[in-house]
Amino acid sequence: MSEIIKTDAVVLNKLNYGDTSKIAHLFTRDFGKMSVIVKGARSPKSKIGMIVDTMNIIQVIIYKKETRDIQLISAADLLKHFPIIKEDFEKMKYATAVIELLVQLTAELDPHPKLYDGTVRIFELINSPEKNPKFYFAKYFLFFIKEIGYQFPTTHCSVCNKELTADMQVNYNYDTGIMCEVCGKDRMSHFRFTKELFNLLQCLSTKNNNIKYSDRELDTLIMLLEKFLKYNIDEFKGLRSLKIF
Numbered sequence: 001m002s003e004i005i006k007t008d009a010v011v012l013n014k015l016n017y018g019d020t021s022k023i024a025h026l027f028t029r030d031f032g033k034m035s036v037i038v039k040g041a042r043s044p045k046s047k048i049g050m051i052v053d054t055m056n057i058i059q060v061i062i063y064k065k066e067t068r069d070i071q072l073i074s075a076a077d078l079l080k081h082f083p084i085i086k087e088d089f090e091k092m093k094y095a096t097a098v099i100e101l102l103v104q105l106t107a108e109l110d111p112h113p114k115l116y117d118g119t120v121r122i123f124e125l126i127n128s129p130e131k132n133p134k135f136y137f138a139k140y141f142l143f144f145i146k147e148i149g150y151q152f153p154t155t156h157c158s159v160c161n162k163e164l165t166a167d168m169q170v171n172y173n174y175d176t177g178i179m180c181e182v183c184g185k186d187r188m189s190h191f192r193f194t195k196e197l198f199n200l201l202q203c204l205s206t207k208n209n210n211i212k213y214s215d216r217e218l219d220t221l222i223m224l225l226e227k228f229l230k231y232n233i234d235e236f237k238g239l240r241s242l243k244i245f
């Protein structure tokens with residue numbers, strides 16, 4: 001079975017193939033992750049070759065055969081690109097971490113339009129000159145974890161189900177989850193939230209972007225979410241981009 005499909009996609013990465021071609025890994029809106037070959041992409045005259053570049057948002061026409069692992073691109077148009085991210089070290093670091101999450105933790109050919117739309121949005125936000133990429137990455141990280149089916153708890157005690165508020169002493173245990181002050185007393189705690197940090201966590205999981213925070217608090221939360229994923233998903237090796245940049 002073969003068909004011609006048209007979809008939007010984020011280019012996750014690309015590599016040279018043979019003398020003239022490129023292979024790219026795409027996260028498409030309608031079909032999920034997919035590897036594609038762009039024949040003749042390295043010729044200076046190849047328009048598709050230029051467009052199929054890491055982090056670009058493109059619309060592609062693909063000649064898709066179920067029996068093939070790598071599909072053939074027949075046309076591509078550039079929808080969005082992010083020049084400001086590519087010129088800024090800090091923005092590049094967090095945009096690369098977004099790509100790493102998609103590469104490591106989403107399945108091939110498993111469409112997820114909501115995650116796709118959230119990913120395009122986060123690139124747009126990180127690409128705005130005045131926005132702090134670390135803040136938006138932390139928000140995206142929480143959203144991503146929820147969308148792949150491992151919601152990080154932020155509202156209720158995992159033991160007694162009491163609603164948690166920012167004025168409580170909240171503790172966290174990888175096995176039990178998040179705990180109110182009473183339940184936290186007689187259980188082991190792997191992580192103790194300060195009031196400011198718990199407030200930040202709760203705000204990040206809402207639409208509210210008007211929050212006071214310090215960079216150090218964001219680092220702590222991102223590290224906690226990374227550990228949470230490592231604990232839940234054996235294959236997850238952590239985010240390299242956060243270490244090497």
Ligand SMILES: [Zn+2]
Binds near residue numbers: 161
């Ligand atoms: Zn409790």
